[in-house]
Amino acid sequence: MNLAEIANVNRLLCTVSGHKYKLVKKITKHLKHYQCSCCGCQVTTNTKGNLVSLTEELKLIHLGIETVIIKRKAKKGDSKKNAVA
Numbered sequence: 767m768n769l770a771e772i773a774n775v776n777r778l779l780c781t782v783s784g785h786k787y788k789l790v791k792k793i794t795k796h797l798k799h800y801q802c803s804c805c806g807c808q809v810t811t812n813t814k815g816n817l818v819s820l821t822e823e824l825k826l827i828h829l830g831i832e833t834v835i836i837k838r839k840a841k842k843g844d845s846k847k848n849a850v851a
C-alpha cells in the first residue's frame with residue numbers, strides 16, 4: 767500500500783467515523799485553524815462558528831487578519847514602552 771492509498775483509506779475512515787481535528791493555529795478567539803490527525807484535511811471556523819474547509823482564499827484572508835493583529839500588538843507594545851520611559 768503506498769502513501770496515496772493510505773491517505774485514501776484514512777479519508778474513508780473519516781467519512782465513516784468523523785474527522786479527528788486538532789487545533790493547529792489560533793488567529794483570534796473565534797478564528798482558528800484545525801487539522802484532522804487522521805486524513806490531514808484542514809478546516810476553519812466561519813462567522814457563524816461552524817467548521818468549513820480551509821481554502822487557499824480563506825488562508826490568504828486569515829493571513830491578512832493575522833498581520834493586522836500582529837502590527838496592532840507591536841504598536842501597543844511600543845506605546846507601553848514609551849509610557850514607562
Ligand SMILES: [Zn+2]
Nearest residue numbers: 780785802805
Ligand atoms: Zn479526517
